[in-house]
Amino acid sequence: xxxAALSVALLAVIAxxxxxxxxxxxxxxxxxxLPLERPKNRDHGDWASNAALKLSKxxxxxxxxxxxxxAAGLEAVDGVASVEVAGPGFINIRLDxxxxxxxxxxxxxxxxxxxxNETRSDEIINLEFVSANPTGPIHLGGTRWAAAGDALARIxxxxxxxxxxxxxxxxxxxxxxxxxxSLVAAHQGDPTPEDGYGGAYIGDxxxxxxxxxxxxxxxxxxxxxxxxxxxxxxNFMFGEIKQSLHEFGVDFDVYFHENDLHDSGAVxxxxxxxxxxxxxxxxxxxxxLRSTAFGDDKDRVVIKSDGNPxxxxxxxxxxxxxRERGFNRCIIMLGADHHGYVQRLMAMCAAFxxxxxxNLQVLIGQMVNLVRDGQPMRMSKRNGTVVTLEDLVEIVGxxxxxYALTRSSAxxxxxxxxxxxQKRTNDNPVFYVQYAHARTHNVARNAHASGVERSEFAPxxxxxxxxxxxxxxxxxxxxxxxxxxxxxxxxxxxxxxxELAGLYHRWYDNCRVIPQGDAPVEPVHRTRLWLNDATxxxxxxxxxxxxxSAPERM
Numbered sequence: 001x002x003x004a005a006l007s008v009a010l011l012a013v014i015a016x017x018x019x020x021x022x023x024x025x026x027x028x029x030x031x032x033x034l035p036l037e038r039p040k041n042r043d044h045g046d047w048a049s050n051a052a053l054k055l056s057k058x059x060x061x062x063x064x065x066x067x068x069x070x071a072a073g074l075e076a077v078d079g080v081a082s083v084e085v086a087g088p089g090f091i092n093i094r095l096d097x098x099x100x101x102x103x104x105x106x107x108x109x110x111x112x113x114x115x116x117n118e119t120r121s122d123e124i125i126n127l128e129f130v131s132a133n134p135t136g137p138i139h140l141g142g143t144r145w146a147a148a149g150d151a152l153a154r155i156x157x158x159x160x161x162x163x164x165x166x167x168x169x170x171x172x173x174x175x176x177x178x179x180x181x182s183l184v185a186a187h188q189g190d191p192t193p194e195d196g197y198g199g200a201y202i203g204d205x206x207x208x209x210x211x212x213x214x215x216x217x218x219x220x221x222x223x224x225x226x227x228x229x230x231x232x233x234x235n236f237m238f239g240e241i242k243q244s245l246h247e248f249g250v251d252f253d254v255y256f257h258e259n260d261l262h263d264s265g266a267v268x269x270x271x272x273x274x275x276x277x278x279x280x281x282x283x284x285x286x287x288x289l290r291s292t293a294f295g296d297d298k299d300r301v302v303i304k305s306d307g308n309p310x311x312x313x314x315x316x317x318x319x320x321x322x323r324e325r326g327f328n329r330c331i332i333m334l335g336a337d338h339h340g341y342v343q344r345l346m347a348m349c350a351a352f353x354x355x356x357x358x359n360l361q362v363l364i365g366q367m368v369n370l371v372r373d374g375q376p377m378r379m380s381k382r383n384g385t386v387v388t389l390e391d392l393v394e395i396v397g398x399x400x401x402x403y404a405l406t407r408s409s410a411x412x413x414x415x416x417x418x419x420x421x422q423k424r425t426n427d428n429p430v431f432y433v434q435y436a437h438a439r440t441h442n443v444a445r446n447a448h449a450s451g452v453e454r455s456e457f458a459p460x461x462x463x464x465x466x467x468x469x470x471x472x473x474x475x476x477x478x479x480x481x482x483x484x485x486x487x488x489x490x491x492x493x494x495x496x497x498x499e500l501a502g503l504y505h506r507w508y509d510n511c512r513v514i515p516q517g518d519a520p521v522e523p524v525h526r527t528r529l530w531l532n533d534a535t536x537x538x539x540x541x542x543x544x545x546x547x548x549s550a551p552e553r554m
Contacts, residue, residue, distance in 0.1 A: 001079040001099040002106060003475060006047060007031035009080075013073035014051060017066070021059040036093075038476055045084065045092040046100060046472060052089040063089030100471050101459025101527070107474060107534035108454070115478045115541055118160035120485060125161050126322045127153050129333035130245070131168040134238040135179040135197055137388040138245070140368040144414070145333045146389070147405035147547065148365070150250045151490035152331075154545045159485040164327070166254040168318070171234055173258070179237075180230035183209060187217075187229070201237075209233050244389050248398055249547045258314060266317035267309050271302055273320060279351045289316070289351060296347035316348060319360065323352070331361045331488065333410075339364050363488055365410040372418045396421040399548045403430035406546050407494035429498055430548065433539065436501035438554040440536030443513050444529065450514045452525050454533070461524040462531060466507040470535065473500045477538050481545070490546065497542045504535045 001009075011031045018029065034051045052067035059066065064085060071083040071091055079099030084092045107114045129149030132142040153163045170176070182196035186206040192198045209232040210217055217228055245251065261267060271287065274280045279290050285305035289312070292299050301310045322330050334341065342364070346356035354360065370377040370387055377387055392401045400421045407429060408414050426432045447453075462471065476496065484492040513528045515521055540550040 001095055002103055003036050003047070003479065004031070006093070006095075007034055007036060009077045010034045010036070010049060010051065010070075010074065013070055013077070014055070017069050017073065018055060018059045021061055021066075038472060039092065042469065042472065044086070045082075045094040046468075046475075047093040047095075049091045049093070050089070052085075052091060056089065067091050096460070097463045097468075098460035100468065100475075101462035101531070103471055103475055104459065104462070104527075104530040104534040105457050107537050108530055111537060112541060112544075114537060115481045116158045116160075117478070117482070119482065120156065121160035121162075123156070123161040123329050124327050125156060125163045125329040125331060126166055126325070126327040127156070127163055127331045127333075128166045128168055130250075131170070132241065133170045133175050133179075134234050134241060135175055136199065136237070137201060137390060138241060139386045139388055140370070140392065141335050141365060143248075143389040143392060143401070144368050144405045144410065145335075145365055146245055146248055146250045147402040148410050148490055149333050151402075151406050151493070151546045152488060154547065155481060155485050155490055155493065158481055158545060161329075161485070164254060165250075165252045166256055167252040169238065169255050169257045171238075171257055171259050176230060176234060177226075180226050180233060183229040183233045184225055201240075205233050205236050208236050212236075248389060248393065249402065256318070258318075261314055261317045261321070262309070266321055267313045270313070270316040270320045274302075274316070274351055277351065277353065289348070291344060291347040291351065294347035294350035294356075296344050300344060312344065312348070315345065319345075319348060320352065323354070323359070328359060329361065330359060331363065333363045333365060336364060336366045338362075361488065363410060366413045368405065368414045368416065370416050370418055377418070392416075399434070400428070400430045403433075403494060403546060403548050407491050407498075409489060409491050424554075429494075431554075433494075433497045433501045433543065434549070434551055435554050436504050437536055437539040437543065437550045438552055439508065440504070440532050440539065441552040443508070443532050444536070447513050447525075447529050447532075450521070452514055452521050452529055454526060454529050456523055456526050457530055458523045458527045461527050464507075464511050466503070466510045467528075467531065470500075470503045470507045470531065473503050474534060474538055477542070493542050493545055497539060497546075500535070500539060500542075504539075507531075507535075 008031050011029065011034055014034065015029055033054075034049060036047045036049050039045055039048045052070055053063045056063040056066050067085045067089040071085050074080050074083045074091070074093060079095055080093060081096040082094045086092055127149060129145045130138065130142050132138050138146065150165070153165050157163045178193065178196050181193050182198070182202050183206040185191065185193055185196065186203045187210055192202070206229070209229050212232055213228055217225060220228060242255075271280060274289060279293065280302070281288050281290055286301050287303035289300045289302050300312050302313050302316065304310050319330065332345075342362045345360060345362055349356045349360040370392065395418055396404070404416050404421055405414070420427055421430070422428075424431055462468075480492055480496045484490055511528055513525055513532055515525055543550045
């Protein structure tokens with residue numbers, strides 16, 4: 001019996017009890033209103049519910065007395081071994097071995113679909129992440145968002161959401177001009193401009209531009225040469241960024257060019273829309289958004305007095321563009337230096353008549369530090385200033401990099417110990433989880449060679465303490481995915497996989513799938529093979545959602 005089936009059984013018990021106590025009190029009650037949780041102490045049972053506490057006021061009952069009535073009804077449900085009332089009205093439920101063990105076959109039968117559902121099918125999500133300026137390789141902060149953003153996209157899609165991965169391509173503004181000047185300087189053998197970009201990659205890109213230009217680039221005047229290096233240089237740099245992300249397992253559905261906002265009149269349309277809504281005013285020769293009406297600390301200039309658009313104008317146009325494309329959830333992943341920007345973005349969202357933190361959500365990621373031999377690693381071979389995506393992958397590989405960057409909450413600073421990630425030991429979390437998956441396949445191969453097949457299934461035989469714990473963890477997978485999607489935190493999946501791997505290794509040490517010596521194959525061995533394969537399936541499903549491979553041999 002999985003949590004969904006138990007919730008339905010709980011509803012079937014509670015609805016008539018609530019109706020009998022107060023007419024109409026069960027109207028509209030659904031299984032989703034009756035939460036189930038795994039008790040922290042397994043001695044308290046397999047599942048716990050606070051339904052009696054939650055509904056006691058509605059039905060006009062003493063919570064503990066109402067819980068006792070619910071417990072009596074649940075004990076009559078097939079698959080429920082016992083029910084106890086604890087504290088002021090908590091209900092602890094213990095399933096019989098057969099009901100708990102049935103989950104193993106369910107997981108194997110559902111395969112890659114186990115844990116997925118359509119509960120978020122009404123969410124049409126634009127997930128914007130990385131969006132690093134095309135002025136250099138992706139640094140560690142962007143790499144963290146690449147791993148976490150792609151994992152979040154996969155998790156949201158597993159819950160039915162329609163997700164578009166989007167990269168906002170900053171090809172407009174002062175940073176691009178500084179990049180172009182740096183390329184020109186490198187081509188001419190001049191020193192890097194004071195506000196320019198350094199590193200070997202600048203010389204590499206400059207050389208490629210000169211070779212690719214159709215004509216004599218040195219014959220151009222200064223402005224034309226600057227424009228040639230800007231156009232070709234940005235394309236080459238962004239091509240390298242896209243290739244690096246692709247090799248990292250991250251591809252985007254949309255690459256949105258900032259220039260398009262300014263060339264298409266999108267800024268003017270956004271201002272016109274806000275003016276219609278009454279939130280635009282003129283002062284000091286400039287055009288302003290009255291953002292203080294929506295919680296911002298000050299009103300914002302949208303069009304400066306010289307007629308040029310202010311920075312926020314692009315945000316207004318881009319947000320409206322996303323909403324016009326049909327997205328009802330716009331999620332933006334930003335670096336730690338943008339923390340103070342959230343308030344004005346939410347004011348912008350509200351000014352358009354949308355709901356902040358619903359139609360628009362902003363996730364802030366903190367810094368990443370690499371540690372080697374106990375010391376911070378700060379310099380890149382190619383970039384010359386900061387460590388990049390390519391540096392990290394070269395040292396530890398894609399799997400270890402993605403897992404390490406995803407397994408911690410993005411809103412906390414992260415120190416990655418490169419020495420640990422290069423070890424093939426249990427100290428290395430990605431190795432620990434991947435090895436558990438590989439072990440399930442090794443067990444299955446050895447079982448097949450020994451004549452143990454999944455030809456019968458007797459779930460009541462899965463009664464060992466380690467089997468109960470493993471089944472309990474497997475039951476949690478759908479809930480973990482649903483919660484990770486809800487709070488936008490993919491690290492919860494990684495931490496769950498580590499816990500599951502630990503319980504599997506413990507089960508492996510205690511329960512044999514293959515008979516010992518010349519002993520015959522018995523139903524318990526065949527049934528345990530189902531549990532072994534179910535665990536492998538869940539580990540594989542979870543690793544896939546994190547964008548990490550699930551090797552069959554290690």
